[in-house]
Amino acid sequence: MPCPSPIVAAAVGTPRVAEASALAGGGTLVVPKRKSAMATVAVARVAPRGRLSLIGLGPGARDLLVPRAAAELRRAGVVIGLDQYVDQIRDLLRPGTQILASGLGAEEERARVAVEQARRGHAVALVGSGDAGVYAMASPALELAGDDIDVVGVPGVTAALAAASLLGAPLGHDHVVLSLSDLHTPWDVIERRILAAADSDLVVAFYNPRSRTRDWQLRSAMDILARHRPAATPVGVVRAASRPRQRVTLTTLGEFRPGTADMVSVVIVGCSATRVVAGRMITPRGYRWLRT
Amino acid sequence: MPCPSPIVAAAVGTPRVAEASALAGGGTLVVPKRKSAMATVAVARVAPRGRLSLIGLGPGARDLLVPRAAAELRRAGVVIGLDQYVDQIRDLLRPGTQILASGLGAEEERARVAVEQARRGHAVALVGSGDAGVYAMASPALELAGDDIDVVGVPGVTAALAAASLLGAPLGHDHVVLSLSDLHTPWDVIERRILAAADSDLVVAFYNPRSRTRDWQLRSAMDILARHRPAATPVGVVRAASRPRQRVTLTTLGEFRPGTADMVSVVIVGCSATRVVAGRMITPRGYRWLRT
Numbered sequence: 001m002p003c004p005s006p007i008v009a010a011a012v013g014t015p016r017v018a019e020a021s022a023l024a025g026g027g028t029l030v031v032p033k034r035k036s037a038m039a040t041v042a043v044a045r046v047a048p049r050g051r052l053s054l055i056g057l058g059p060g061a062r063d064l065l066v067p068r069a070a071a072e073l074r075r076a077g078v079v080i081g082l083d084q085y086v087d088q089i090r091d092l093l094r095p096g097t098q099i100l101a102s103g104l105g106a107e108e109e110r111a112r113v114a115v116e117q118a119r120r121g122h123a124v125a126l127v128g129s130g131d132a133g134v135y136a137m138a139s140p141a142l143e144l145a146g147d148d149i150d151v152v153g154v155p156g157v158t159a160a161l162a163a164a165s166l167l168g169a170p171l172g173h174d175h176v177v178l179s180l181s182d183l184h185t186p187w188d189v190i191e192r193r194i195l196a197a198a199d200s201d202l203v204v205a206f207y208n209p210r211s212r213t214r215d216w217q218l219r220s221a222m223d224i225l226a227r228h229r230p231a232a233t234p235v236g237v238v239r240a241a242s243r244p245r246q247r248v249t250l251t252t253l254g255e256f257r258p259g260t261a262d263m264v265s266v267v268i269v270g271c272s273a274t275r276v277v278a279g280r281m282i283t284p285r286g287y288r289w290l291r292t
Numbered sequence: 293m294p295c296p297s298p299i300v301a302a303a304v305g306t307p308r309v310a311e312a313s314a315l316a317g318g319g320t321l322v323v324p325k326r327k328s329a330m331a332t333v334a335v336a337r338v339a340p341r342g343r344l345s346l347i348g349l350g351p352g353a354r355d356l357l358v359p360r361a362a363a364e365l366r367r368a369g370v371v372i373g374l375d376q377y378v379d380q381i382r383d384l385l386r387p388g389t390q391i392l393a394s395g396l397g398a399e400e401e402r403a404r405v406a407v408e409q410a411r412r413g414h415a416v417a418l419v420g421s422g423d424a425g426v427y428a429m430a431s432p433a434l435e436l437a438g439d440d441i442d443v444v445g446v447p448g449v450t451a452a453l454a455a456a457s458l459l460g461a462p463l464g465h466d467h468v469v470l471s472l473s474d475l476h477t478p479w480d481v482i483e484r485r486i487l488a489a490a491d492s493d494l495v496v497a498f499y500n501p502r503s504r505t506r507d508w509q510l511r512s513a514m515d516i517l518a519r520h521r522p523a524a525t526p527v528g529v530v531r532a533a534s535r536p537r538q539r540v541t542l543t544t545l546g547e548f549r550p551g552t553a554d555m556v557s558v559v560i561v562g563c564s565a566t567r568v569v570a571g572r573m574i575t576p577r578g579y580r581w582l583r584t
Contacts, residue, residue: 054457058358059447063359063363064358064359064360065358065359066358066449067354067355067356067357067359068353068356071355107577131449131453131456132461133453133456133460133461133462133463133464134453134463134464135464135465135577136464138457138460138461138464139461139465139574139576139577140576140577142460142461142569142572142574143574143576145569145570146570147570147571151460151572153456153457153460153461154457155351155356155449155453155454155457156449156453157358157447157448157449158453161423161425161426161447161448161450162447164423164425164426164445164447165423165424165430165446165447168425168434168443168445169346169424169425169431169445171425171426171469172425172427172428172430172431173427173431173471173477174468174469174470174471174477174482174485175469176466176468176489177466177468177469178466179465183578184577184578185465185466185578189493190466192491192492192493193466193492193493195492196489196491196492199488200484200485200487200489201484201485202488277434277435277437278434278438278439279439280434280443282430282431282435283431284435285427285432285476286473286475286476286477
């Protein structure tokens with residue numbers, strides 16, 4: 001029955017059934033509609049539902065990358081990330097995987113491209129170091145993603161956990177994770193959090209402690225903690241944990257020098273329970289254990 | 293020259309060279325000393341330096357166990373851990389690996405046995421879930437370990453990171469990790485930390501939120517936060533992340549019911565910047581981004 005047909009329209013509510021049905025799934029017409037006296041045919045290609053994997057590559061060493069991340073990378077048709085991170089896992093990708101790495105300076109831009117590619121039906125892997133959900137790409141990407149794509153978060157070992165494992169067990173009990181970067185957060189918010197940590201005797205792990213342009217924040221943060229904690233409080237600085245130029249420094253709040261830390265360092269400051277045993281920085285699991 | 297000899301004693305400071313040398317490395321004599329007119333021979337077996345690996349098995353799924361942990365497990369001669377964790381990785385062990393799992397109720401006891409076995413020269417793997425350094429076995433073991441054994445910490449994906457990846461990206465910015473177990477920490481210390489987090493607008497991840505015997509702490513903690521944050525603040529509860537009986541609940545501070553959480557749950561409470569987009573809980577990376 002030729003379309004548009006008033007009989008068809010009366011029966012199903014629209015005069016154009018074939019084309020409308022083919023396009024209903026959000027696809028695009030592959031060949032123009034063909035019609036005869038008996039039938040009308042329309043062929044559309046429906047885009048597959050896109051998949052966005054948010055993948056943290058861990059602190060750096062290949063043997064600290066979780067197998068689920070490697071599997072998601074093999075599955076990906078498009079990989080997005082900074083050159084240094086893509087280089088780290090290039091050998092895990094299938095031949096033909098599209099890599100959108102360099103030339104994308106800003107995080108917002110990488111997040112936007114990742115979501116856009118997933119919306120087109122691709123399996124997209126958005127990669128970064130550590131865990132994708134901690135000071136990383138998952139937040140900006142998920143702010144843009146709707147429910148029209150599948151999202152898979154693959155958790156990873158953070159820089160703080162890798163640093164802690166090299167120092168001993170400084171994060172053995174309650175702790176706070178703070179970024180000292182005031183590029184996106186006003187310093188007074190950061191300062192209030194350091195004060196709260198100092199006041200409630202929490203172990204603190206500082207991310208982004210110091211860069212060439214941000215050179216006073218770490219000193220200022222340590223000064224706040226030093227007003228609440230003894231000079232002998234253990235402090236650990238781990239640079240580039242699990243990477244080739246890793247450096248582990250164990251010092252105290254009194255002897256700490258900001259120069260030991262840079263942008264790829266994590267600084268961990270102990271609480272009143274933290275101590276050093278045989279060169280290892282340890283925060284016991286509970287306060288009552290300390291008294292026994 | 294027979295020992296003891298006054299000539300030997302004058303030259304090297306001790307009359308018994310052979311036996312003393314053999315025992316100097318901390319070994320034990322294998323055969324009694326043999327001597328003739330020309331020479332004295334003593335043979336000792338020196339114990340190898342012990343190795344203690346502190347291994348977090350991740351949240352549960354095998355593909356979230358880092359390869360370094362699997363390698364350390366294959367290397368181990370002795371494995372120590374609760375039955376449920378040892379069962380999880382039994383297939384990764386070499387045949388003949390000694391398993392000291394059941395019958396060791398207390399953590400202190402497992403830590404003590406692990407260090408003792410390492411001191412005897414064994415390669416010991418002390419296993420637990422998540423990361424060994426966060427509310428786990430690394431702290432108690434390292435409090436007992438000296439510098440006479442090698443210690444290797446293998447970082448792992450924590451329950452908080454696994455929970456966050458299922459909820460979206462609630463730990464995208466500064467956050468505090470708190471245990472609500474007052475078995476080892478007095479409640480007033482815990483309460484002070486919750487207040488500090490509430491006051492400084494930190495995202496909070498609660499471990500050990502609730503058990504059969506500890507049934508009021510979670511309600512109390514949420515009440516403190518509710519006095520500082522709007523009722524619409526997003527709250528995520530993840531039970532048994534990445535395990536077969538995983539359950540993910542997204543709610544709000546106003547509608548939260550403690551009954552959704554148990555001992556194997558992590559409860560994550562958002563800060564003022566946390567929001568829900570397309571069913572995913574997100575804490576943006578920086579406060580300034582919120583305003584754009």
